[in-house]
Amino acid sequence: MKILKIQTLRGPNYWSIRRHKLVLMRLDLEEWADKTTSEIPGFYEGLIAALPSLNEHHCSPGHQGGFLQRVREGTMMGHVIEHVALELQEMAGMPVGFGRTRETATPGIYQVVIEYQNEQAGRYAARAGVRMCQSIAETGTYAAAELVQDLRDLREFAASAALGPSTETLIKEAEARGIPWMPLSARFMIQLGYGVHQKRIQATLSNRTGVLGVELACDKEGTKNILASAGVPVPRGTVIHYLDELQGAIEDVGGYPIVLKPLDGNHGRGITIDINSWEAAEEAYDLASAASKTKSVIVERYYVGRDHRVLVVNGQVIAVAERVPANVVGNGRSTVEQLIEEVNRDPQRGDGHDNVLTRITIDKLSLDLLQKQGYAMDSVVPAGERVFLRATANLSTGGIAVDRTDEIHPENVWLFSRVAKIIGLDIAGIDVVTPDISQPLRDVSGVIVEVNAAPGFRMHVAPSQGLPRNVAGAVFDMLFPSPQPSRVPILAVTGTNGKTTTTRLLAHIVKQTGQITGYTTTDGTYIGDYLVESGDNTGPQSAQLILSDPTVEVAVLETARGGILRSGLGFDQCDVGVVLNVAADHLGIGDIDTVEQLAKLKSVLVESVMPKGYAVLNADDPLVSQMAQRVKAQIAYFSMNPDNELVARHTAAGGLAAIYENGYLSILKGDWTLRIEQAVNVPLTMGGRAPFMIANALAACLAAFAQGVKIEDIRSALSSFQASVGQTPGRMNLFKLGSYHALLDYAHNPHSYKALGSFVLNWPGLRIGVVGAPGDRRDEDFVTLGKLSAEMFDRIIVKEDSDRRGREPGVVAKLICQGIAEAISAGTANTSKVEYELILDETTAVNKALDEAPAGSLVVILPEGVNKALTLIEARKPIKESVAMQ
Numbered sequence: 001m002k003i004l005k006i007q008t009l010r011g012p013n014y015w016s017i018r019r020h021k022l023v024l025m026r027l028d029l030e031e032w033a034d035k036t037t038s039e040i041p042g043f044y045e046g047l048i049a050a051l052p053s054l055n056e057h058h059c060s061p062g063h064q065g066g067f068l069q070r071v072r073e074g075t076m077m078g079h080v081i082e083h084v085a086l087e088l089q090e091m092a093g094m095p096v097g098f099g100r101t102r103e104t105a106t107p108g109i110y111q112v113v114i115e116y117q118n119e120q121a122g123r124y125a126a127r128a129g130v131r132m133c134q135s136i137a138e139t140g141t142y143a144a145a146e147l148v149q150d151l152r153d154l155r156e157f158a159a160s161a162a163l164g165p166s167t168e169t170l171i172k173e174a175e176a177r178g179i180p181w182m183p184l185s186a187r188f189m190i191q192l193g194y195g196v197h198q199k200r201i202q203a204t205l206s207n208r209t210g211v212l213g214v215e216l217a218c219d220k221e222g223t224k225n226i227l228a229s230a231g232v233p234v235p236r237g238t239v240i241h242y243l244d245e246l247q248g249a250i251e252d253v254g255g256y257p258i259v260l261k262p263l264d265g266n267h268g269r270g271i272t273i274d275i276n277s278w279e280a281a282e283e284a285y286d287l288a289s290a291a292s293k294t295k296s297v298i299v300e301r302y303y304v305g306r307d308h309r310v311l312v313v314n315g316q317v318i319a320v321a322e323r324v325p326a327n328v329v330g331n332g333r334s335t336v337e338q339l340i341e342e343v344n345r346d347p348q349r350g351d352g353h354d355n356v357l358t359r360i361t362i363d364k365l366s367l368d369l370l371q372k373q374g375y376a377m378d379s380v381v382p383a384g385e386r387v388f389l390r391a392t393a394n395l396s397t398g399g400i401a402v403d404r405t406d407e408i409h410p411e412n413v414w415l416f417s418r419v420a421k422i423i424g425l426d427i428a429g430i431d432v433v434t435p436d437i438s439q440p441l442r443d444v445s446g447v448i449v450e451v452n453a454a455p456g457f458r459m460h461v462a463p464s465q466g467l468p469r470n471v472a473g474a475v476f477d478m479l480f481p482s483p484q485p486s487r488v489p490i491l492a493v494t495g496t497n498g499k500t501t502t503t504r505l506l507a508h509i510v511k512q513t514g515q516i517t518g519y520t521t522t523d524g525t526y527i528g529d530y531l532v533e534s535g536d537n538t539g540p541q542s543a544q545l546i547l548s549d550p551t552v553e554v555a556v557l558e559t560a561r562g563g564i565l566r567s568g569l570g571f572d573q574c575d576v577g578v579v580l581n582v583a584a585d586h587l588g589i590g591d592i593d594t595v596e597q598l599a600k601l602k603s604v605l606v607e608s609v610m611p612k613g614y615a616v617l618n619a620d621d622p623l624v625s626q627m628a629q630r631v632k633a634q635i636a637y638f639s640m641n642p643d644n645e646l647v648a649r650h651t652a653a654g655g656l657a658a659i660y661e662n663g664y665l666s667i668l669k670g671d672w673t674l675r676i677e678q679a680v681n682v683p684l685t686m687g688g689r690a691p692f693m694i695a696n697a698l699a700a701c702l703a704a705f706a707q708g709v710k711i712e713d714i715r716s717a718l719s720s721f722q723a724s725v726g727q728t729p730g731r732m733n734l735f736k737l738g739s740y741h742a743l744l745d746y747a748h749n750p751h752s753y754k755a756l757g758s759f760v761l762n763w764p765g766l767r768i769g770v771v772g773a774p775g776d777r778r779d780e781d782f783v784t785l786g787k788l789s790a791e792m793f794d795r796i797i798v799k800e801d802s803d804r805r806g807r808e809p810g811v812v813a814k815l816i817c818q819g820i821a822e823a824i825s826a827g828t829a830n831t832s833k834v835e836y837e838l839i840l841d842e843t844t845a846v847n848k849a850l851d852e853a854p855a856g857s858l859v860v861i862l863p864e865g866v867n868k869a870l871t872l873i874e875a876r877k878p879i880k881e882s883v884a885m886q
C-alpha cells in the first residue's frame with residue numbers, strides 16, 4: 001500500500017456540503033487491490049484483536065457489528081482503512097463519524113475520505129489506518145504497543161492545538177448561532193462574522209473591551225481607590241514598597257488579621273491571607289514582594305467569608321460562582337497524600353487551565369496551611385474531616401466552583417453591574433469575599449477584592465456543582481445584538497468559462513449601490529477600486545482575505561474548480577451562487593475525469609447557498625440546470641432563449657429568471673418582464689454580436705437582482721462596463737489598427753473556442769487566428785481545438801506557450817494542426833481553403849499575423865499571457881479601443 005497524496009478539506013466540498021473537516025487520501029493499494037478482506041487469511045481475526053471497538057461501527061448493514069460483518073464477508077481494503085482511521089480518532093477522544101471510499105478511474109487507486117476534529121490528528125489517523133491494515137494483512141497482527149503510541153500521538157495533537165477553554169465555549173456558541181469564525185494570524189485572536197460586521201475576541205477580551213478598563217483592572221490599588229470613592233465596599237488597605245513600612249501599614253488597616261499580596265499579581269500568586277503575627281507577616285511580605293514586578297505589596301484587612309466570582313457582561317450579572325479552595329475530605333484510613341492522589345485521579349482534572357479542573361499540587365504554602373490545621377502529608381485524616389490545602393480559591397491551584405447565580409441578592413446584582421461600569425469593562429470578573437452572597441454586601445461586611453479583565457469562563461460553564469451557565473451567549477448578545485447581521489452578502493460565481501468576466505461585471509453592478517465591494521478573480525483580489533493582491537485568486541484563501549477585511553460590505557467571489565477540489569469553499573454558505581456553464585476542461589486532473597463529475601464539483605457552490613438565497617443557474621446547459629434538484633435555496637434561471645421551456649415553467653410558478661428577448665436583456669418575475677437594456681447598448685456584448693457575453697451579462701444581472709439591486713443600478717452598470725483591457729484584460733479586447741482589427745481573448749478550451757467562434761463568424765472580413773493551448777490538457781483536447789479553429793478562421797498560425805507544462809516542443813502544435821487538417825478533410829471547416837502554418841514562438845507568430853493582415857480583417861490572438869500580447873498590439877498604436885463596432 002502506498003499513500004500518494006493527503007489533502008485537508010476545510011469547507012463545503014465534493015464529498016460533503018455539511019461536513020467541512022475532511023482528510024482526503026489518495027491511496028495505491030498495490031498488491032491488496034484485487035483482494036477483498038475475506039480472501040486475506042487471518043485479516044478479520046487480526047482486525048478484531050487489534051481494534052475490538054470496531055464492533056460499534058454499523059456501516060451499511062445498519063446494526064451493531066455491521067461493519068465487521070462486511071469485513072468477514074469481504075470488503076475492499078480502502079473501506080477498512082477508512083473505518084480504522086475514524087475509530088482511532090474516536091478512541092483518542094475526538095469522535096468523528098463521516099467517511100467515504102471510492103475507487104478512482106485508475107484501477108487499484110482509491111480515494112479514502114475521513115472526517116477530523118483536529119487537522120493534524122486527522123492526517124495522522126489516515127496514515128495510521130494504512131499502517132495498521134497493512135500490518136494485519138501481512139502479519140495478521142498490529143502490535144499493541146504501536147496502537148498505544150498512535151493513540152498517545154493523536155491525543156497530543158488534540159491537546160496542543162486546543163484553544164483555551166473560554167475560547168472554546170465562545171466558538172461553540174458562535175457555531176450554534178451560525179456565526180462564522182476564523183482564527184487570525186496573530187495573538188490568538190478570533191474573528192467572528194465577516195467583513196464590516198466582524199467582531200474580534202481574544203480569550204474573553206472583546207474588541208469592545210477598552211484598554212483603560214483593562215489597565216485599571218490590572219492595577220489593584222487603583223481599582224480599589226476608584227471603587228472606594230464611588231462608595232463601593234472594598235478592603236481597607238495600603239501599598240508599601242519596603243519592609244520597614246510594614247509595621248505602620250498593619251496599624252493603618254486596623255491590625256491583624258491581614259492579607260499581603262503583590263500589587264500586580266494574578267492567579268493567586270504571592271498571596272498570603274489571614275496573617276495573625278509579625279513573624280508570618282514578614283514571611284508573607286517577602287513572598288508578595290518577590291511576585292511583584294515593581295516590588296509593590298498590598299497590605300489589607302482580612303475579611304472573613306467565602307470567595308465568589310461574579311461575571312458581568314455588558315452591564316448585566318450573568319453568573320456567580322463560589323470558589324472553594326483545594327481540599328480533601330478524610331475517610332479515617334488514608335493519609336493526606338493518598339487523599340490528594342485520589343482527588344487528582346479525577347479525569348476532569350488536568351494541568352493548568354486547559355481542563356475543567358486543575359490537579360492539586362503541594363507547595364510550601366500548602367504544607368504551612370496543613371500544619372496550622374494540625375496535619376502533615378502523612379497524617380491520616382479522620383472520616384468526614386475537611387482539610388484545606390490552599391488558602392485561596394483560585395481554580396488554577398486546584399479549587400472547585402459551585403454555581404450560586406440564583407442565590408445572589410438583588411442589591412448585589414445592582415452593585416456588581418455598577419462596578420463593571422465604573423471600571424469600564426464590557427466583560428468583567430469581580431472577586432467578592434462575603435459570608436453570604438444572598439445578603440447585601442453592606443449588611444454582612446462583604447467586600448470586592450478585585451475586578452478582573454478577561455475572566456475565565458470555565459467555572460461558570462462547567463461548575464463542579466450546580467447549574468452550568470451559558471455565559472458565552474451573553475457575550476454574543478452584546479457583540480451581535482439582534483437584528484444586527486454578522487455576515488456580509490457573498491455572491492459567488494463558478495462555471496467552466498466566463499467566471500472572471502461575470503464576477504467583474506457583478507462587482508461593477510454592486511458598486512453602483514455605493515457599497516464597498518471586495519472581489520476575487522483570476523487576475524487578482526480587489527477591494528473597491530483598488531488591487532489588493534495580483535495573482536490567480538479564485539481559491540478559499542483569497543475568499544477569506546475578502547471576508548476578513550473590515551471595510552468590505554459585499555463580497556463577489558470568482559470560485560474556480562481548483563480551490564474547491566483542493567480544500568473546499570472558503571465560506572460555509574453564500575447568499576447567491578452562480579453556475580455559468582459546465583464543459584470539458586481540466587478533465588483527468590484531481591480524479592475529475594468526466595463532465596458529470598465536474599458538474600458535481602461545481603454544484604458544491606450552489607448547494608452551499610443559504611435557503612433564503614438564490615442559486616442562479618444556466619437553463620440552456622442541462623448539466624447546470626439539473627443542479628436545481630440538489631439546491632436548498634431558491635432558484636433563478638437565465639437563458640439566451642426566450643422560449644426556453646424550463647424558464648417558462650419556472651416563471652409560470654412565480655419564479656425569477658433572466659432572458660434575452662427581442663434584443664433586450666430582461667428579468668422575468670412572475671408574469672412581468674422587466675427590460676434592463678438593449679444588448680446593442682451593452683458594450684460588453686460587442687454590440688450584441690458576442691452571444692456568450694450576453695449570457696454572462698444575464699447571469700450577472702440576475703444575481704444582482706436576486707440580491708436586491710435596483711434595475712436602474714444594474715442598467716447604469718451595464719452601460720458603463722466595457723470589455724476593455726482595464727476592466728476585463730484578455731477577455732474580448734478589441735483594437736482598431738489602421739485598416740484592420742485585432743482581438744485579444746483568453747479562450748482555452750473547446751467550449752470557449754465555440755463561444756468565441758459565435759462572435760468571429762459574425763465578422764464580415766477575413767478572419768485570422770493565432771492559436772495555441774496550455775500543455776496540461778489531454779491530446780484529444782488539442783485536436784478538438786484545431787478542429788474548432790478551422791471552423792472559424794480563414795487563416796491560422798499555430799504557436800506554442802513558452803511554458804509548455806511538461807510537453808516537448810512542437811507536440812501540442814502538431815496535435816492542433818492535426819485537428820485543422822481533419823476538419824478540412826471532413827468538410828466541417830469554415831472554408832475548404834483554410835491556410836495554416838506553424839510558428840512556435842508566440843511573438844513571431846503574432847507579429848507575422850499583424851504584419852500581413854489585409855484591410856477589413858480581424859486578427860484573433862489567443863495568447864499565453866495577456867500582457868506580452870498586449871505590448872505587441874500597443875506597439876502598433878491602436879487608433880482607439882473600439883468596442884461596439886457598429
Ligand code: ATP
Nearest residue numbers: 235259265266267268269300301302303307392394
Ligand atoms: P485571581 O487573578 O485568580 O483572581 P489574584 O492573584 O488576582 O487572583 P486576588 O483576587 O486579589 O488575587 O486574591 C485572591 C483570593 O484571595 C481572593 O479571591 C480571596 O479569596 C482572597 N483574598 C484576597 N484579598 C482578601 C482580603 N482582603 N480578605 C479576604 N480574602 C482575600
Ligand code: ATP
Nearest residue numbers: 496497498499500501522692731745746747752755
Ligand atoms: P479561467 O478558468 O481561466 O479563470 P474564466 O471562467 O474566469 O476562465 P473568463 O476569463 O471570464 O473565464 O473568460 C475566458 C474566456 O472564455 C473568454 O475570453 C471567452 O473566450 C470565453 N468565455 C467567456 N464567457 C463564456 C461563456 N459564457 N461561454 C463560453 N465561453 C466563454
Ligand code: MG
Nearest residue numbers: 268431450452
Ligand atoms: Mg482575583
Ligand code: MG
Nearest residue numbers: 499500521522
Ligand atoms: Mg477566471
